[in-house]
Amino acid sequence: MAERETWATRLGFILAAVGSAVGLGNLWQFPFKTSAEGGAAFVFVYLIAAFLIGLPAILGEFVIGRRANINAVEAFDRLKHPAWTVVGAIGLLTGLWILSYYSVVGGWVIRFIVDSATGAYFTDPGGHFGDVSMGWAAIGLHGLFMATTAVIVAFGVEKGIEKATRLMVPSILVMLVGLAVYAFTLDGSGPAYGYYLSPDFDYLANNFGSIVPFAVSQAFFSLSLGMGAMITYASYLGDDDSLPADGSLIVVLNTAVGLLAGLVVIPLLFVQFGSVPDVAAGGGPDALFVGVSQVFADLGLAGRVFGVAFFGVVLIAALSSAISLLEVATSYVVDNYGYNRPVTAFGFAGAIFALGTLSAWNIAWLGWFDSLAYSVLLPVSVLLVVIFVGWVYGPEAVDEIKKGTDGGGTFATAWLWSIRTYVLAGVFVTLYLGVTDIYAAPPIPFL
Template sequence: MSRTTAAEAVPAREQWTGQIGFILAALGSAVGLGNIWRFPGVAYENGGGAFLIPYLVALLTAGIPILFLDYAIGHRFRGSAPLAFRRIAGKLGEGVGWFQVMICVFIAIYYTAVLAWASSYFVFSWDLRWGDDPAGFFTGDYLQVAAAPITFDFVPSVLIPLVIMWIVALVVLGAGVVKGVQRANVVFIPLLVIGFLILVIRALFLPGAIDGLTAFFTPDFAALADPSVWIAAYSQIFFSLSVAFGIMVTYASYRRRRVNLTAPGLVVAFGNSSFELLAGIGVFSTLGFFAHQQGIGVGELEGLTGVALSFMTFPAIVSQMPGGEWFGALFFGALVLAGLTSLISILEVVIAAVRDKFGLTRAQVVYGLGGVLAVVSILLFATTSGLTALDTIDNWANNIGIVASAIAVSIVILWVRRAGPELAGHLSVLSTFKVGRIWLALVSVVAPVVLVYMLVSKIVELLTDGYSGYPTAYLGIAGWGSVLLMIVGAVVLTATRWRHDPELFEPWPATATLTTKGARR
């Protein structure tokens, strides 16, 4: 791309006020719905207590190394994903950055719908409105799920909270990085931790809680011989830490020049995993109570992960608990807080990228583009076919989009651009925890090999078996069509002219002065 005639550099970035603000914001992004409704079930189905072994291996060999990679790129090249990747690897890199932005666009428009459901159920908890048939209430009375995969019949009970969630998210983002994003996380993350701790402590004293914990932690070491268990561990770590789709690149770009990068990264990584373990204890203590009430084993229960766990199984449990109204309010309140902080980070990726590219103000992007995304979200997910669309797009965005993005980053940044030593030097010069050859091997060889295996196996599975019994034509439109739109959007946005010249930039510390001691280890 030729330089703009204005020959103006991209304006200086907003900055977090300090280390704590960044850590809480990064934790707010990492700790999301998946920590609560995905990890416990995945662990239970993949070896129970034995799953913690591949989980820890995945954290150390892929999660933390890729998290450091995102930090290094964002902090050294001071930009959103497209800007930072453009500065490190030209147009090809910018294309990867815009692909990550497009992933965030698709995730944001459906993620908000789940927040709408959780906020509704927070209200429903006080009168146990789902009655004796929580599953029927969720798909019938509440979502009014239609048999047709595509409808345009709006559901008022979803529409209203969906609009409210969009307003809350956009108001927070409109206030800026410090007064909005940081301040929200400083308030929401402590509230989330305190509320969830209360929930877990209450769950531990329920009849049958020990049975649930026994089921959760009992190790099945034979499962470790199954490659799918290891892939499940890498998948959980990868999706949970918010890596490879622009969030940590963007957040790191708001850090001050002279700042420790790796030590806070370790805090975020282990803090996120600690919350997942806490969620597993709370969820399975509660499931143990539910099984005890029905006189069956925990393994005989259905709906142990995802939407079914949160909006079908948990309401049924709450209805049988003494003081269930409070327990339900705590659970769904935790879902709202965890989801809202993650949604804010996802939208910030989009906002930062558009601001960098087109030189717009934060208010213009937040309320202009954000308003458009809100309308699209309402049209797709406030309808009787919203659950089907959400389930499909979520599967393709995460299992195809994000994994492909991570592979592309490794190829473009580490193999083609060969920027690994420079990024390792940047991390080591500024941080107390140094990185070197082992880190380079993990991010450029080990992680990509695992990710390629994950991507290929998932593509083969989707092409062979389809998904959730949905019509093939629908999956082609909503699933593969979503990925195609991400690619097309990335290509078009890469070809668009920059308002300010992204090349007018000098990374600090200067490349020539970076120590290579870390990279030589």
């Protein structure tokens, strides 16, 4: 069996992890989850969740990955807890489940880059989305997105993933800053910043039960937690890397991109509609495309340029996350069975493509896949990881997180305490509220 790959540089790992985190969760979901759940009230809870729950949880996944130095499924066996291998398997399957519909959205993004350039949706953005989001064309673009993802993963960790994300992540940041500055200059954007940045705590108190599960699950989704991605990426790390420093930087950069996305999208909606319109507040799969496209359509030629740039950023972000999810399954097969990496990557891409055809054929399926992932799969997966790290592997986890740091004993102790107490409680409450929400209104497309 060939020697296992590693990251060429620490920066390569950070950018790859940020690339995994910075994806459709930030650019597709975050602005419209924000709109649907009260603007700054949602942002406030999301920020708390990202740093108080997301950061300790991502460090837990890093500990498992680096300590085991193997894929997310076999990591628990190598750590001498084979009964917990099921946790890695759940993470892998959750990632594949998400990628199956995520790729469909990636296909929509490709279509809207082209349609922005031609102005194809300018006459009727809502009707245009309905025409192109389902059916054979959507299936074809879903296949193109998956094939592109597989090509990058096939080249391996250093030559494929690391090289791609070194280009992608800085591009996302630069382009988003430019778009946010442009949105700031538009007449009528002022009220958007109050809605987006000034929390209404009365609204939060009255809607706590609906905001919290979405905000915490958004943190999981946007940080690529519970999918095996961060365990897998950390497995390519050396012992001299500081997990707390790297994890903190990744969470900060990921959160910054999500906030930047909101600073682009929400001002655009206010400029066009004077408030957040129903299409955005609905928070459905079509919200990004219909709501923003209506703005671009009214900008004429400038809208074409702006549309290409905006959807170009979304495509880069989508690819950077998709490669991490495909890498989880690919690394498992390559590590365990020594199969050829390109063949494995394309094999899984084909299977994911087949599953995703349901979401490409009918958007109701996509909504169901997404609801189940947000409300159940991600919280379950993260909950099991937190239990394992905090209450099963605790002392060894502390030893691992100290590596690559000067001292670090106080931080390690505080981190383990957080994992064992409020992080565990927060994830459990999120799962409970999510399951309750699903049970109250099951989004089943075939009934």
